[in-house]
Amino acid sequence: MKTLIASIALLSSASAATASNLDQQVTRALPELEALYLHLHQNPELSLQEKKTGARLAAELKQLGFKVTERVGGYGVVGLLKNGEGPTVMIRADTDGLPIIEQTGKPYASKVRVKDANNNTVGVMHGCGHDIHMTSFIGAAEQLVANRDKWQGTLMMVAQPAEEVGAGAKAMLKEGLFSQFAKPDHVLGLHVSAALPAGKVAISPGYALANVDSVDIIVKGQGGHGAYPHTTIDPVVLASRIVLGIQTITSREISPLKPSVITVGSIHGGSKHNIISNEVKLQLTLRSYDREVRDQQIAALERLTKGIALSAGLPEALAPVVYVHEEESIPSTYNEPALANRVTDSIRNELGEAQVLKSDPVMAGEDFGLYGRTEDNIPITIFWLGGVNPEEYQRAQQTGEPLPSLHSSKFAPDYPLAIRTGVRAMTASALDLFNQ
Structure with missing residues (x-):
């Protein structure tokens, strides 16, 4: 050749x-x-x-x-x-x-x-x-x-x-x-x-x-037997509420003139039909153009997840952890x-x-x-x-x-x-x- x-x-x-x-x-x-x-x-x-x-x-x-x-x-x-x-x-x-x-x-x-x-x-x-x-x-x-x-x-x-x-x-x-x-x-x-x-x-x-950001959210709870849910604080339910609540960040908190996407791409929690677990993990991707929108997305995630957990009676020490993979973030x-x-x-x-x-x-x-x-x-x-x-x-x-x-x-x-x-x-x- x-x-x-x-x-x-x-x-x-x-x-x-x-x-x-x-x-x-x-x-x-x-x-x-x-x-x-x-x-x-x-x-x-x-x-x-x-x-x-x-x-x-x-x-x-x-x-x-x-x-x-x-x-x-x-x-x-x-x-x-x-x-x-x-x-x-x-x-x-x-x-x-x-x-x-x-x-x-x-x-x-x-x-x-x-x-x-x-x-x-x-x-x-x-x-x-x-x-x-x-x-x-x-x-x-x-x-x-x-x-x-x-x-x-x-x-x-x-x-x-x-x-x-x-x-x-x-x-x-x-x-x-x-x-x-x-x-x-x-x-x-x-x-x-x-x-x-x-x-x-x-x-x-x-x-x-x-802008692209990868975000992990660890939703904590107080697990127990699936037959006695009243004795637990179920992180699966909390995570479900969080997934639905996240949809309001773009629709109700960010200007409709500024593009924003928040997608929950992964949700994992629990190990068996009749066990309420102690933890659920979410993985999200965030997309935007303006840096201000990106920062607003992250701040809203932190506020919303904590608020939902506290409203369920979870102690503040067990509030969800929102982790942004800054090393993977690109503008x-x-x-x-x-x-x-x-x-x-x-x-x-x-x-x-x-x-x-x-x-x-x-x-x-x-x-x-x-x-x-x-x-x-x-x-x-x-x-x-x-x-x-x-x-x-x-x-x-x-x-x-x-x-x-x-x-x-x-x-x-x-x-x-x-x-x-x-x-x-x-x-x-x-x-x-x-x-x-």
């Missing part, structure tokens, strides 16, 4: 590279990129375990002439290419897979099985499209190197681990991503969409993705509007007006937002890259049959078209930012 360097040599021998013939250049590079995609898809690694993935991306960037540093913030990779005086543009891709057994039926499906942090054997799959992200990332780097006579500045390629657990961006920033390597003027990213046909791109100026992603609009124009010029849509914000989370939350207030923008085969998308629109979502064991993107579109969109955006 030819290396990416060989591909660049081929591109360089063609007519002078310009943004107007980018489609042709990407088409010629696509076979090598598809081979890279298939390798990444078949060799996924869990969060915080991306050793081989990081090494592969580092090798690709080194072949392209980047100055590469590995193991930044875990298995993160930073590649720098200085090309004269000008702005610094950072392009980021995430690298981790998910603990999912792939059930797509594709001949290239992942068959990887590993031990997770709890020593359980799990399947591993790129069910969130990070393999598309990484391939588009390398493809954009390749095109920008081939077109280096058309821009000036510093290209900063960041392959970030552990996005799925909200740890990668924090770790890379903590290790001095913007102080030890380069401080970008703009940060770009993309994310595959399971609700958008391949070939199209969608961008949301302003808020794009949500909302805010696409700086001026940058988002500029990127939108660049992609429209490259792909065509009909291929670029304005998207609504979503309540999913992404630690990409952290790159815009440092004291430097660097403008960032992430855009959605269509991943659904256009024919399958059209059929689903006609029949109403749901498409496999991100994180589904059956999510199988139309990778050739998605990669081609992602490389063109990212390259065009970067070229315009270098030459603004």
Whole structure:
């Protein structure tokens, strides 16, 4: 198989590279990129375990002439290419897979099985499209190197681990991503969409993705025999009241003009039919955009759970415990509007007006937002890259049959078209930012 360097040599021998013939250049590079995609898809690694993935991306960037540093913030990779005086543009891709057994039926499906942090054997799959992200990332780097006579500045390629657990961006920033390597003027990213046909791109100026918090609530009680409930304070009943009470936080305490989601995803308590237990555990996910709403959600949870417990006669010493996993918390992603609009124009010029849509914000989370939350207030923008085969998308629109979502064991993107579109969109955006 030819290396990416060989591909660049081929591109360089063609007519002078310009943004107007980018489609042709990407088409010629696509076979090598598809081979890279298939390798990444078949060799996924869990969060915080991306050793081989990081090494592969580092090798690709080194072949392209980047100055590469590995193991930044875990298995993160930073590649720098200085090309004269000008702005610094950072392009980021995430690298981790998910603990999912792939059930797509594709001949290239992942068959990887590993031990997770709890020593359980799990399947591993790129069910969130990070393999598309990484391939588009390398493809954009390749095109920008081939077109280096058309821009000036510093290209900063960041392959970030552990996005799925909200740890990668924090770790890379903590290790001095913007102080030890380069401080970008703009940060770009993309994310595959399971609700958008391949070939199209969608961008949301302003808020794009949500604050995410994981919260545990331990509801305590005074257990006993199920035949004598009057001698107990039943934590199952208290937990049930709390679950219902939680629904009033968003509906009655937070302004309807400010999005808020509080979902109880897990409830566990008790051990036998006729035993009233001493404890029930709840697990929640909280979503919002405004920091004030996030803080209001947590304060309301603490007040409401304690109030319900006290109203049942439970002593204050046994009040419910509300624990926020701060280490997993990530802020909302805010696409700086001026940058988002500029990127939108660049992609429209490259792909065509009909291929670029304005998207609504979503309540999913992404630690990409952290790159815009440092004291430097660097403008960032992430855009959605269509991943659904256009024919399958059209059929689903006609029949109403749901498409496999991100994180589904059956999510199988139309990778050739998605990669081609992602490389063109990212390259065009970067070229315009270098030459603004």
